[in-house]
Amino acid sequence: MENNAAPAGGGASLVKAVFASVNGRLREGVPASGVTTLSVGGPIQYLVTVESVAELQAVMRLLSSEEQRMYVLGHGSNLLVADAGLAGWVLRLGSAFKGVECSAQGEWLVGGAAPLMALARQVSDQGFSGLEFAAGIPASLGGSVFMNAGAHRGEIADRLVSVTGVLPDGELVTWRRDELPWKYRSSGLPAGVVVTAAKFQLVEGDRAEISRRCTENLTYRRSTQPLTVPSAGSVFKNPSPEMSAGRVLEDAGLKGASIGGAIVSPMHANWIVNPEKKASASDVARLIEMCQHQARDRLGVFLEPEVRMWK
Numbered sequence: 001m002e003n004n005a006a007p008a009g010g011g012a013s014l015v016k017a018v019f020a021s022v023n024g025r026l027r028e029g030v031p032a033s034g035v036t037t038l039s040v041g042g043p044i045q046y047l048v049t050v051e052s053v054a055e056l057q058a059v060m061r062l063l064s065s066e067e068q069r070m071y072v073l074g075h076g077s078n079l080l081v082a083d084a085g086l087a088g089w090v091l092r093l094g095s096a097f098k099g100v101e102c103s104a105q106g107e108w109l110v111g112g113a114a115p116l117m118a119l120a121r122q123v124s125d126q127g128f129s130g131l132e133f134a135a136g137i138p139a140s141l142g143g144s145v146f147m148n149a150g151a152h153r154g155e156i157a158d159r160l161v162s163v164t165g166v167l168p169d170g171e172l173v174t175w176r177r178d179e180l181p182w183k184y185r186s187s188g189l190p191a192g193v194v195v196t197a198a199k200f201q202l203v204e205g206d207r208a209e210i211s212r213r214c215t216e217n218l219t220y221r222r223s224t225q226p227l228t229v230p231s232a233g234s235v236f237k238n239p240s241p242e243m244s245a246g247r248v249l250e251d252a253g254l255k256g257a258s259i260g261g262a263i264v265s266p267m268h269a270n271w272i273v274n275p276e277k278k279a280s281a282s283d284v285a286r287l288i289e290m291c292q293h294q295a296r297d298r299l300g301v302f303l304e305p306e307v308r309m310w311k
């Protein structure tokens with residue numbers, strides 16, 4: 001999620017004001033390789049961690065008033081930061097946003113920083129169905145909602161009741177599910193919004209059976225996807241429900257293709273991995289472009305990246 005505005009800067013007074021607003025949780029020059037699942041990328045100019053909605057609103061108002069460029073970092077999956085780094089402000093939700101609460105009616109209120117994979121296991125183990133598809137998806141709840149993450153014929157929007165987030169001007173807004181134009185890998189949420197929480201309606205059922213389905217999905221992902229090596233997850237969106245990006249890339253002969261330290265996974269062609277942590281962001285970007293060109297030239301298929309690129 002990105003809000004493009006004036007070039008980063010703002011001077012010492014802005015840095016001091018943001019620093020005070022978050023009780024010192026502001027770091028400068030943080031290597032993107034340490035906060036992204038691909039383990040590549042140069043320094044992030046400013047990384048700010050907020051621990052309350054009030055802090056988030058205050059920071060976003062300060063940055064908006066100075067027309068600063070803002071980005072939102074979840075778990076760093078589906079993200080590629082340039083080798084030169086990122087000039088701007090990156091906002092990250094802290095541990096206060098990891099809460100998970102369930103009401104007697106089966107409604108679950110989940111914080112934007114909650115790990116989606118852990119959430120799927122938690123609700124399944126307690127006998128609630130609806131998020132089994134998310135087992136094995138390495139993302140934060142906020143990022144998953146924003147991009148309408150999905151797998152195994154399920155997606156976030158299926159059980160969503162509402163989404164709450166903060167707009168770049170600091171306004172806190174809650175949207176009902178039917179107020180957003182959901183589609184494949186898109187929620188339709190406004191650009192630059194930071195998702196702070198989401199509410200789900202899950203269905204209570206047989207605990208053992210629901211947990212079994214969750215485990216089955218995770219086992220399948222582990223057997224077909226390189227979950228144990230640095231990657232950004234799925235690189236491209238599926239061209240259609242009937243055509244997977246992985247199949248397109250495999251048919252184009254791209255499994256195992258490499259540039260520098262970046263490799264198209266021999267296990268799953270829609271994953272680019274950095275197994276020895278020797279790849280640069282440029283290696284990954286060039287390999288993404290090569291995959292697009294080969295898919296187009298050999299099969300006539302255009303592949304749209306699912307990975308976001310920050311530079």
